[in-house]
Amino acid sequence: MIPYVRDITFEYGVCDQVSPMIRRVIARNPGPFTFTGTGTYIVGRGQVAVIDPGPDLPEHLEAILAALEPGEKVSHILVTHHHSDHSPLAGPLKAKTGAPIYGCAVGVQAEESTIRTEAGADLGFSPDISLCGGGQIIEGEGWTIEAVATPGHTSNHICFALKEENALFSGDHIMGWSTTVITPPDGDMTDYMESLERVKARGYEVLWPTHGPPIRDVTPFIEAYAAHRRAREAQVLQAVKDGHGKIVEMVPVLYADVDPRLHPAAARSVLGHMIDLVRRGKVVTDGAPGIDSLYRPAS
Numbered sequence: 001m002i003p004y005v006r007d008i009t010f011e012y013g014v015c016d017q018v019s020p021m022i023r024r025v026i027a028r029n030p031g032p033f034t035f036t037g038t039g040t041y042i043v044g045r046g047q048v049a050v051i052d053p054g055p056d057l058p059e060h061l062e063a064i065l066a067a068l069e070p071g072e073k074v075s076h077i078l079v080t081h082h083h084s085d086h087s088p089l090a091g092p093l094k095a096k097t098g099a100p101i102y103g104c105a106v107g108v109q110a111e112e113s114t115i116r117t118e119a120g121a122d123l124g125f126s127p128d129i130s131l132c133g134g135g136q137i138i139e140g141e142g143w144t145i146e147a148v149a150t151p152g153h154t155s156n157h158i159c160f161a162l163k164e165e166n167a168l169f170s171g172d173h174i175m176g177w178s179t180t181v182i183t184p185p186d187g188d189m190t191d192y193m194e195s196l197e198r199v200k201a202r203g204y205e206v207l208w209p210t211h212g213p214p215i216r217d218v219t220p221f222i223e224a225y226a227a228h229r230r231a232r233e234a235q236v237l238q239a240v241k242d243g244h245g246k247i248v249e250m251v252p253v254l255y256a257d258v259d260p261r262l263h264p265a266a267a268r269s270v271l272g273h274m275i276d277l278v279r280r281g282k283v284v285t286d287g288a289p290g291i292d293s294l295y296r297p298a299s
Helices: 058-067 090-097 189-202 218-241 247-254 260-279
Strands: 016-019 022-026 039-043 047-051 073-078 101-103 137-140 143-149 158-162 167-171 206-209 283-285 295-297
Touching: 022 058, 039 058, 039 206, 047 137, 058 090, 073 090, 073 137, 090 101, 143 189, 167 189, 189 218, 189 260, 206 218, 218 247, 218 260, 218 295, 247 260, 260 283
Parallel strands: 047 073, 073 101, 167 206
Antiparallel strands: 016 022, 022 039, 039 047, 137 143, 143 158, 158 167, 283 295
16 A cells, blocks of 8 residues: 555645745646646745746746745756646746756657546647756755656656755655556656666655655655556456456456546556556557557467
């Protein structure tokens, strides 16, 4: 069982000091994919970085600017990935502050699916400074942030590690309130599982997801997150062995305890498992794995 963390106290538009170096303002965009809304983080004092500006809501832009103290300047705008609850406000915030946008551009595989699995995609997202591949160091007054490549949820997902607090802004890669949606072709289950292990190996003291409260018992949480994926993989594989070769047949059974509004997203997640299982030679199908393909066990 994943030890979900869902308790959070906040007011929309109000800036909260959540750690010595981190402030947070939550956008008014709650929903089945965003929990209470997008948590935009402000790091540092004086010269600050803004992480995941969020959806293009004028009231949220004003709340971010109002959170700045007199004389403070936004020097960096950091974006974890291109979904419409994370990146669209980066442009308006840049226009107001002059700060450059950092992130990884949308990959060639990114596309809108006919099945809605997220809050939507900002397919035009194009940062001023590329962080693809990770490892880049971004510095301001009293703070140091490293870009950590974490493909899986999307091909261009980047987390941001705050050195001074041994903390990771985990975007949608790891969330306390829910598991992460993996939506092919842009999302990739193989990459996702490798990225989880990479984050776990770094030994962060706290994770700050873009949605929901922080995760403070990091290693056990990530282990439970990964175990959940492996358990789901085993269920998918067993369903194929039992003769349920179509994804549409599996989802209502495998996700019986999940909000039906999320079943389309679950179907895409099952497809992510199928692509991974086909790569590893555990399942076969005719042609490229797809949402409507017929799957069967490898002999």
